[in-house]
Amino acid sequence: MLRAYDAWDTSPLVLPRPTRLYSLASLAPIGVGTPMVESLTGYIVRLAEAHCVSAGLLYWKEIRSLAGKGNIFTFRVTNGNGYSTHTINGLGAPAADFVRVLERLTGRHNLHTLTLLTWAQVLPRAALLRRARAWCESCVHAWHQAHQPLYEPLLGTLQAVTVCPYHQRPLRHVCPHCTHPLGPLDWRSRAAYCSRCAHTLVPPAVGPVHTLPRPELLWATWVASACGELLAAAPQLGCPPGRDRLAHTIGRCIEHTSAGNASAFARLLQVGAAMSAGGNEAKRCHGSRSCCAWPMVWGPHCWTSSWAPQPQWRLGAW
Numbered sequence: 603m604l605r606a607y608d609a610w611d612t613s614p615l616v617l618p619r620p621t622r623l624y625s626l627a628s629l630a631p632i633g634v635g636t637p638m639v640e641s642l643t644g645y646i647v648r649l650a651e652a653h654c655v656s657a658g659l660l661y662w663k664e665i666r667s668l669a670g671k672g673n674i675f676t677f678r679v680t681n682g683n684g685y686s687t688h689t690i691n692g693l694g695a696p697a698a699d700f701v702r703v704l705e706r707l708t709g710r711h712n713l714h715t716l717t718l719l720t721w722a723q724v725l726p727r728a729a730l731l732r733r734a735r736a737w738c739e740s741c742v743h744a745w746h747q748a749h750q751p752l753y754e755p756l757l758g759t760l761q762a763v764t765v766c767p768y769h770q771r772p773l774r775h776v777c778p779h780c781t782h783p784l785g786p787l788d789w790r791s792r793a794a795y796c797s798r799c800a801h802t803l804v805p806p807a808v809g810p811v812h813t814l815p816r817p818e819l820l821w822a823t824w825v826a827s828a829c830g831e832l833l834a835a836a837p838q839l840g841c842p843p844g845r846d847r848l849a850h851t852i853g854r855c856i857e858h859t860s861a862g863n864a865s866a867f868a869r870l871l872q873v874g875a876a877m878s879a880g881g882n883e884a885k886r887c888h889g890s891r892s893c894c895a896w897p898m899v900w901g902p903h904c905w906t907s908s909w910a911p912q913p914q915w916r917l918g919a920w
């Protein structure tokens with residue numbers, strides 16, 4: 603008896619282009635489009651673990667020659683000498699080089715969202731990123747308990763962020779076992795492990811912590827939340843925000859809150875004299891930490907054309 607079989611689909615299979623490093627969905631960067639987006643150095647560390655090699659070996663064998671860098675593992679947190687690995691998460695050439703190479707090796711796009719490259723025109727290069735790792739023990743403990751991947755959020759690399767916005771817990775800066783600060787990318791870096799003594803950074807339990815006085819804690823939490831909003835917005839921005847937009851926004855704020863008096867506005871925000879000449883000055887004080895902290899403090903909304911100063915932002919309200 604003849605039996606009818608289903609027709610075969612003979613259309614040619616379209617396979618994705620092979621990539622040098624894994625491009626698995628399970629290895630996608632974590633938290634893209636959220637305040638807890640992964641950092642690029644943290645992503646390199648997880649890539650290395652997935653390939654069962656150390657972060658140092660992955661860099662040395664696969665990344666080094668393409669990135670045109672030498673030995674990046676010369677950095678010493680304690681004296682600041684050597685290659686500044688924290689700049690891989692930043693907004694300059696090192697970050698751009700590593701993004702280019704890792705996108706090529708993994709076939710992924712938008713890895714720039716794991717860095718601050720989106721904000722290259724409006725954030726300062728100096729004093730923006732901390733040189734050593736900082737992490738929230740409550741976050742790490744919660745991820746471990748929930749069997750979620752352990753990783754390094756980009757938020758913790760910002761010097762302005764001193765507490766976790768979710769747990770209102772001051773970030774930890776040294777290994778609890780060897781009490782050493784840890785570089786963002788060391789030869790033996792592993793997610794949630796100390797790269798010096800190799801002990802886990804996952805605490806067995808998290809109890810109450812000696813925290814900041816309440817006003818300071820509220821301020822630090824707000825700053826951390828605002829910075830998180832900024833990082834979360836990066837994938838949605840069609841083009842990187844420019845200095846002109848920042849200058850325009852500052853000008854509108856000065857107009858709204860201080861009747862155009864830039865000096866009064868600078869005093870209101872407790873920023874330096876660089877701000878006192880008005881919004882256009884923002885172009886020239888690009889290196890000023892206080893000036894360029896503005897887009898971080900205001901969050902991503904100040905980049906939209908419909909943004910307007912809020913009514914509560916009046917003199918004396920802060």
Ligand SMILES: [Zn+2]
Nearest residue numbers: 738741766769
């Ligand atoms: Zn936390």
Ligand SMILES: [Zn+2]
Nearest residue numbers: 777780796799
């Ligand atoms: Zn240690």
